[in-house]
Amino acid sequence: MSGTPTTRDFKANASRAIANTQLTGNLKAVRQNFIDKRAKAVHALPEFEALRESGKEIKNHTLAHLDLYLEAYEKKVVETGGHVHFAADAAEARAIALDICRKVGAKTVTKGKSMITEEVGLNAYLEANGVIPVETDLGEYIIQLRGEAPSHIIAPAVHLNKNQIEGDFRRVHTHLDPGRDLTEKTSLLTEARGVLRESFLAADVGITGANFLIAETGTSVIVTNEGNGDLTQILPRVHIVFASIEKVVPTLEDASQILRLLARSATGQEMSVYTTFSTGPRRPGDPDGPEEYHVVILDNGRSAMLGGEFQDMLRCIRCAACMNHCPVYHQIGGHAYGWIYPGPMGAVLTPSLIGVDEAGHLPNASTFCGRCESVCPMKIPLPKMMRHWREREFERHLNPAVARHGLGFWAFFAKRPRLYALGARIAMKGMALLGRGKGSFKSLPGLSAWTKYRDFAVPEGETFQAKWARARKG
Amino acid sequence: MAAPIETPGAQTRPTVKSNPRVALFATCLVDTIRPTIGFAAAKLLEDAGCRVEVPRQTCCGQPAFNSGDRATTRALALQMIADFEGYDYIVVPSGSCGGMIKAHYPELFADDPNLAARAGRLAAKTFELVSFLTDVLGVTSVSARFEGDVTYHDSCSGLRELGIRNQPRRLLGTVEGLRLVEMKDADVCCGFGGTFAVKYGEISDKIVTEKAGNIEQTGAATLLAGDLGCLLNMAGKLSRRGAAVEVRHVAEVLAGMTDTPPIGKASPQARSRATAGSKEDPA
CATH class of the missing domain: 3.40.50.10420 (NagB/RpiA/CoA transferase-like)
Known part of the structure; x- marks a missing residue:
């Protein structure tokens, strides 16, 4: 389905x-x-x-x-x-x-x-x-x-527990004795066997x-x-x-x-x-x-995946080791991924099959922890291929404008070391001033996506490069 | 103080010329948020006989790389290559930024043999700090003291891209007064993942909440790791939960530089100054 x-x-x-x-x-x-x-x-x-x-x-x-x-x-x-x-x-x-x-x-x-x-x-x-x-x-x-x-x-059905399954069996198998005992897992199995035998x-x-x-x-x-x-x-x-x-x-x-x-x-x-x-x-x-x-x-x-960046995905033998070891899958389960193939293998395969316009979130919803690749029996470079999808999304401007602009702003400075050093010095001094006397910010304008869930450490105040230059000059 | 760092004799490690000229790439997070880590790294390197320099630097490009922005990544990688290729070694107090240079720079220039070769040479002499000390310089102990139980989180890139697992534990084992207590799932991601932490904050929160629980369960007073990104994430969650656990970069403890307050904590003096200040100026 x-x-x-x-x-x-x-x-x-x-x-x-x-x-x-x-x-x-x-x-x-x-x-x-x-x-x-x-x-x-x-x-x-x-x-x-x-x-x-x-x-x-x-x-x-x-x-x-x-x-x-x-x-x-x-x-x-x-x-x-x-x-x-x-x-x-x-x-x-x-x-x-x-x-x-x-x-x-x-x-x-x-x-x-x-x-x-x-x-x-x-x-x-x-x-x-x-x-x-x-x-x-x-x-x-x-x-x-x-x-x-x-x-x-x-x-x-790994998202279900025994009680939920018992409920379903009682709801559907109405031809069986309502007083039957289904407390053991094996009794559920036996019941399914009996029903299926006729089929x-x-x-x-x-x-x-x-x-x-x-x-x-x-x-x-x-x-x-x-x-x-x-x-x-x-x-x-x-x-x-x-x-x-x-x-x-x-x-x-x-x-x-x-x-x-x-x-x-x-x-x-x-x-x-x-x-x-x-x-x-x-x-x-x-x-x-x-x-x-x-x-x-x-x-x-x-x-269409043959001969391209995603060919390696076709080595997949559907063992599920990647999702079994995925910290994201562990928290949200398979249905959240929104189509048949969940977890890291789905994050690569689904955009290939239904399009990255449709499935763009999937290759982004990964911390790139690399555990999937480390357990993949076919050594599929899953994080690398998720990154390839992100590249395609970036090229086609499919990722959110806020993220693009944030990245652009940061890149502007990162590509200009002097301006970066100056900007970092001013910004860190400002943040340290704002957080003076505190170890962490409970909330911070512009970083609310972070501080919604966790505190943000107040910077020491001076940048390493400035402090190093000062210290080494004596 | 001359630190008595022992180096073993014959071992299967590359020959290192004496007093190598090492470029310290602090990483943008250390540069801006916690310079102490940079100084701790420099001390460890100098104690081991390196001449340490800090070339001008910004970022290795990893945020752009993981956001799919190849052009910016290449531009930043080229900047790094130009500014760092003249040194004997490039040392980074981060497995993730070190991994970026070591594992990913060469593939960025697959279409340009010249640049690919330069990226490859840079990658070959770039190391994460602790593994550089142990695997390249042969350092087997440090002369530091740190009282109490600590637990160590394996950051993903260091662990899986660079194979860093025993190196920090071995050196921590030589810190006087320190006892290492392993947490459950030390090798499982903390949920940081760079921009993942803000793009998918709700999922990231669930992952780091579990991590914080595992950390607290050890009863250790201090959490250590080798990557400031992960440390900021875990420290931020522990602080939000009101946990007393103190968080530091592993280099701070190995270098014996623990005078700076832990990540996310104010120094007692600063706190009292601020309280006094607020009495005078209620605004």
């Missing part, structure tokens, strides 16, 4: 999130659940750094020859009896999926976790056209019940995402922890894989290398519970599998 982006309202979104104490309490789980586990898993693997380098090389190589690998992949899928559909944008991708569903007379569709279907707004579209999508990943199922978008790319059996089409598309074999790969992805793609007659162009890797060996980085970076597991490789439809003699196997490969602005 991509819906209309609210990226322009980032500040208001963030403000609302910060005021929501239930949300900020729930968000503590991001830090508790991911950071230490990742650190432990990384620490336990001496070659982790070498793997990062190798993963980066694999992706760089693939991106440099992306057209060739996509063609090779398509050829293999067709050889194994499957179909590949290239979609230039979200509308095309949706139409392709609906068309497949209609051809087989599908009434319900089960879905494994897929950010690409979120990106193209597939659920709302299918629903509007008479096909009922049922999310089967627990987190996705919960937010579907609530009519929400995911707030995190691997833990879509798995009834579905005509199963839609999954893909963590990798392997050119060598025409295979798609998903990693899950719940097993729902397997039931989604094995039980229905038709399996549709939704992926984007940068998910392709040359070989099985390449996918295996990156898999060693993925779960460790994401959840701190060595491997996810399920890693499922799918190649083509069911062959004669196979015990199970779909009769039809389709892959929808989405571009939606990505090919």
Whole structure:
């Protein structure tokens, strides 16, 4: 459910999130659940750094020859009896999926976790056209019940707590005994399982995402922890894989290398519970599998990133380590970012996909602390690319006039050392006079954006350069 | 007073000529707001045998760089290069401004091999203060005294762009009377982020509020860090919360120059003078 982006309202979104104490309490789980586990898993693997380098090389190589690998992949899928559909944008991708569903007379569709279907707004579209999508990943199922978008790319319901989920289950699962006990987390899981089991059996089409598309074999790969992805793609007659162009890797060996980085970076597991490789439809003699196997490969602005400042972003394997370690994400959660991809990876990717005019706040709302880049398994220089977006905004005068003028005023002096020294001497003397007897200003004209939240230290009064010159002259 | 600074013999560090000529780049924040840090840096460098000079200077250009203003950034970088390239070393009491010169100047001139080379040479001999003392000069101890518990915040650029983590802790360990108490999440951003602190003040406030809580929880009387920007942010929040924690740049403590009141605090004399003044002149 991509819906209309609210990226322009980032500040208001963030403000609302910060005021929501239930949300900020729930968000503590991001830090508790991911950071230490990742650190432990990384620490336990001496070659982790070498793997990062190798993963980066694999992706760089693939991106440099992306057209060739996509063609090779398509050829293999067709050889194994499957179909590949290239979609230039979200509308095309949706139409392709609906068309497949209609051809087989599908009434319900089960879905494994897929950010690409979120990106193209597939659920709302299918629903509007008479096909009922049922999310089967627990987190996705919960937010579907609530009519929400995911707030995190691997833990879509991380913004919710157990009581909220219990409330949703009681509201929606009215066919179950109202007196049932749902106090344990496991009882929620069991209930979801029971409800979903019927959907798995009834579905005509199963839609999954893909963590990798392997050119060598025409295979798609998903990693899950719940097993729902397997039931989604094995039980229905038709399996549709939704992926984007940068998910392709040359070989099985390449996918295996990156898999060693993925779960460790994401959840701190060595491997996810399920890693499922799918190649083509069911062959004669196979015990199970779909009769039809389709892959929808989405571009939606990505090919325009090739060869430019943002190409490195296409190395992203969607592990979410960047947002798990982001001090800004920790405070505001994913919804505040206003579109599907939150956190540092979203701050770079979202402007590429929906335009920097729309998503200009995102690359600005970062302290550039660099923690995201330091944990990125693909070594994506996220702060550097956010800065590139800021450059584009600056060139096009998209940033606020106040900021531009402030910067211009400061730059005027900074480029003229003598004038700067004089101006600084006068200004600091003035500020010290204004703050005489005080250590800090509680409020300061022109600096209210600072003093609204914190005090400002009164300067010592003399500039270092002036004092040094005086002291050294004796 | 000649400070007995020990330098170890053979170690895997670059050979340094004796009495190197060092340009101190104080940074614009230190220049304007807290000159004491500049003097503390100069003392540490001179104690370690450097000849310290302070060339004319304004700003390294980082605010422009992070605001996307490439032209201004390049102009300021060129100014820095011209004014500082003649020295043996450029030392900066800030990981963030040091990181700007060391990690980012060369990429600014990728389209001009000549300038890129000059930027690269400047970057190679530019160091953050504490890591210069330990990693280049081989300083292993300082002769300073500071009574009490301190906690140390790792500023992001120093930590992640320049790999500064153990260096300040090692030197602080040699300060007489000082005990280092680690805070929770010392390596997590304080929420400053330059203009971020004013552009996204509400988010910045939440981050620094957590940081202040972690600082207070250590029970340490003093907070130290290596970057004045972060220090102003944390000191400002601690002061707003009414916390008694005193805040200083790590160089002040290492140099034993702690006569200046802590950041954001008035000296007792100044306070009494001001009180007396206000009695005479109620306006």
